[in-house]
Amino acid sequence: MALPAPNLDDRRFQQLVDEAKRYVQQSCPEWTDHNVSDPGVTLIEVFAQMVDQLVYRLNRVPEKNYLAFLDLLGVRLFPPAAARADVTFRLSAPQPEIVLLPAGTEVATARTQTREAVVFATIEDLSLVPCALDRLFTVSASGEQTERTNDLRAGKDVPCFQTRPVPGDAVLFGLSAAVPRCIVALQLDSRVEGIGVDPTWPPLVWEAWDGSAWTECLSDEDTTGGLNRPGEVVLHIPAGHVLSVIGGIRAGWIRCRVTETEPGQPFYSESPTVRVAEAFTIGGTMTVEHAETMTDVPFGVSEGVAGQRFPAPRAPVLLDGGPVTVQVSSPDGWQDWTVVDHFGRSGPQDRHVVLDAAGGELLFPPAVRESDGTLRYFGAVPGKGEHVRVRRYRTGGGRAGNVARGAISVLRSSVPYVASVQNREAAGGGVDGETVDEAKIRAPQQLRIQERAVTAADYELIAREAGPSAARIRCLPASGESEPGAVRVLVVPQAVADEGDRLRFEQLIPSGLLLAAITERLAERKLLGTRLVVEAPRYQGITVVARLVTAGGADAAVVQRDALAALYRYLNPLHGGMAAAGWDFGRPVQFGEVFSVLQRVAGVGLVREVRLYPADPITGQRGSLVERLELEPNALIFSHQHQVVVTPGGPA
Helix, strand or coil: CCCCCCCCCCCCHHHHHHHHHHHHHHHCCCCCCCCCCCHHHHHHHHHHHHHHHHHHHHHCHHHHHHHHHHHHCCCCCCCCECCEEEEEEEECCCCCCCEEECCCCEEEECCCCCCCCCEEEECCCEEECCCCEEEEEEECCCCCEEECHHHHHCCCCEECCCCCCCCCCEEEEEECCCCCCEEEEEEEECCCCCCCCCCCCCCEEEEEECCCCEEECEEEEECCCCCCCCEEEEEECCCCCCEEEECCEEEEEEEEEECCCCCCCCCCCCCCEECEEEEEEEEEEEEEECEEEEEEEEEEECCCCCCCEEECCCCCCCCECECCCEEEEECCEEEEEEEECCCCCCCCCCCEEEEECCCCEEECCCEEECCCCCEEECCCCCCCCCEEEEEEEEEECCHHHCCCCCCEEEECCCCCCEEEEEECCCCECCECCCCHHHHHHHHHHHHHHCCCECCHHHHHHHHHHHCCCEEEEEEEECCHHHCCCEEEEEEEECCCCCECCECCHHHHCCCHHHHHHHHHHHHHHECCCCEEEEECCEEEEEEEEEEEEECCCCCHHHHHHHHHHHHHHHCCCCCCCCCCCCCCCCCCEEHHHHHHHHHCCCCEEEEEEEEEEEECCCCCCECCCECEECCCCCEEEEECCCEEEEECCCCC
8 A cells, every 4th residue: 555645734724713712712711702703703714714724835745845856856747749730832823933931931720719829830941843744754564665745745645554554554744843742733635535444433543753762642633533534633742752864854753653453443444645734833731830949049148157057938848859959158169068868977077958848947067065075066067158048949839739630721921822721631749748747647657667668568658758649559469479579569649530539540540750759769678689569550440330210309310410429439449438538459349339329329219220340441341240340459449431320200
């Protein structure tokens, strides 16, 4: 059991008043009016209230001592983390010159009567480079290249692929310039359609050449129906796009390639053609973060003594975007000081400094008086009159930055020719700073593991510290008993649903930065010989098909909406399950539980039928009907296109 903490004084206000009245009766028996209307009783109550406050503060001394002990051990509050999102900037019209969006360009959510705008800023410069179509090549699956530029300029119908297309055939578009991170619109026209394909599901993929490999381009608009009719294809070019030489021609290359068909997907029986092709830049995409960057920030002037502290002009200091560089002026110019976790290993000449990120404070090395009277310095001391500054740091962050898809829609900075902004995916990664109560819970665990990952709980705790933006973390054996010493750490990122609890599968895939940060921290602390795997869990899709009957004249449309919401809320990897804390890893989905969830929906009189189908969350392919959906130990459930049919019942 925990050691009992003494209550230094457990008396309360009424007890103090009653005790004072008893003393009055003993020392002044002639005072008989002890009602609350008596002025003397009023004075007693006033002093009792003051004593009650003193007792309360006295009882907080053990808590203060505990926090002081944690401070001596170097336990500091974790700072917040900033949310990030990719924002698309659309031009009002294609421009003949480069449009530059400098780093720090501000965008925001719309301000409402009840909610302030959430402001984001770009992390790098974004150049919207104009381009035009210079070259056109066709490449067969066997690698045979044919230049079709002259045929295109002559207005001829150019076959995009072989007469009988096969997977691997491609048509290459050579742009006049490299357009990394830009949005390029290809306007295509033709008189001959590629026969056989489904225009809404063509077996094509668009890719850009980054100098070493073809990288897939996102396409959020294609009115050509798979090169089947005149229209426009809008491509988001990846950041690695460069000018390269293909077929002896130097250009910024993008291509449309025929892919293998999926089950049920029609294929080309003839090649589509292109008679007119034009390309131009209509925008670009850049990452924004819910933080403000400050550069060359003065912190103060040194007094030339040990143990100095310098508060930041604005706190907290975010640590999720690279190290903070501290500089101190000297006769030879600015000198860099290294930020360390503590001064325990610092020598007298080491230019070390500790950063309290949550409090926004710089702590310079102290000096400790030894038993012989000499001073021992745990690091160098800035000279008197020397200035202290930080070259660059970021402030802000927090959970408020996790806004939904499409919420960022306001351009706050003045940038010419930009017509609109929008985040195509929800912002994620924003985490509030750690509270004192949370630190008091974390401290004993941190002292127990001593920065060493041995048990599964150790791995999970260290992983949470390295990736605070992760929603859930679970540690399991990598391959069961057949591979001892292997550890698998499963990471589920935070996700903001577009509507209610309806998550999209891509929102549950952790970013490479998050996985890399966790892997790096765990690799430093795992036991020698341990093989470490940090990855996303396996998601098992499920589709529930249900037929319900309303009760008491309830609106069938409302009941259907509420029933779907209940299913997506219960079968949710982040907030689902019986405890609404996220579906348990490896826990099966049972028919009776789903039946009970639907029966509890307001307005449901009868659950006529419930069917459970496993589904592939990537392809959406549905499996066979099951009564119980089993999950692997490393798997979580994922809701995929539930279907609810509601039939009106009779009046109550």
